[in-house]
Amino acid sequence: RKEVEQDPGPFNVPEGATVAFNCTYSNSASQSFFWYRQDCRKEPKLLMSVYSSGNEDGRFTAQLNRASQYISLLIRDSKLSDSATYLCVVNPTGGGNKLTFGTGTQLKVEL
Amino acid sequence: ETGVTQTPRHLVMGMTNKKSLKCEQHLGHNAMYWYKQSAKKPLELMFVYSLEERVENNSVPSRFSPECPNSSHLFLHLHTLQPEDSALYLCASSQDRSGTYTGELFFGEGSRLTVL
Numbered sequence: 001r002k003e004v005e006q007d008p009g010p011f012n013v014p015e016g017a018t019v020a021f022n023c024t025y026s027n028s029a030s031q032s033f034f035w036y037r038q039d040c041r042k043e044p045k046l047l048m049s050v051y052s053s054g055n056e057d058g059r060f061t062a063q064l065n066r067a068s069q070y071i072s073l074l075i076r077d078s079k080l081s082d083s084a085t086y087l088c089v090v091n092p093t094g095g096g097n098k099l100t101f102g103t104g105t106q107l108k109v110e111l
Numbered sequence: 112e113t114g115v116t117q118t119p120r121h122l123v124m125g126m127t128n129k130k131s132l133k134c135e136q137h138l139g140h141n142a143m144y145w146y147k148q149s150a151k152k153p154l155e156l157m158f159v160y161s162l163e164e165r166v167e168n169n170s171v172p173s174r175f176s177p178e179c180p181n182s183s184h185l186f187l188h189l190h191t192l193q194p195e196d197s198a199l200y201l202c203a204s205s206q207d208r209s210g211t212y213t214g215e216l217f218f219g220e221g222s223r224l225t226v227l
Contacts, residue, residue: 104153
């Protein structure tokens with residue numbers, strides 16, 4: 001089983017749609033979780049951290065389900081500029097900087 | 112100007128060549144990383160330097176040799192590479208704080224390597 005697993009997509013959605021991505025992780029002892037965004041031919045950038053209580057940043061909502069070992073990202077009112085690859089990232093040890101990345105889910109927002 | 116700068120952006124080399132990738136961070140961070148990104152594969156952590164000391168070496172073949180002369184600079188020396196080493200090599204930095212970790216890595220734009 002992969003350490004971090006994501007549906008690669010692509011998810012093609014119309015502008016204004018709501019879209020959700022899920023990600024599962026294999027290490028039940030994992031401590032911290034993140035979503036990164038990577039635009040085409042660009043470097044990954046931190047989008048948001050994922051907290052146990054769930055967290056929201058504008059149109060973006062991230063949630064963590066420790067019991068089922070999955071993380072979700074919800075994007076409301078999609079914009080063309082949201083088109084990118086969304087990387088699920090897990091810190092399996094809780095300390096240090098050894099992040100484990102998923103392969104990413106590609107989102108294409110269309111007119 | 113980005114906080115993490117990588118050169119060269121593109122590199123084509125033969126299997127017998129020796130080349131180096133360079134990374135410089137202008138963010139005052141104390142940890143630097145090399146990641147490999149291949150098509151349809153997740154980012155693979157190669158090396159981690161914290162306070163200029165190598166703290167992680169993820170079973171990377173010896174044909175990749177990192178060097179961290181100071182907290183702002185990181186190199187990846189390449190020699191006798193194989194075609195399967197063709198990939199995007201990403202440098203990143205972060206600020207290590209004992210006991211806490213924000214999960215934020217700042218990446219450079221990458222060096223796209225093609226091995227012929």
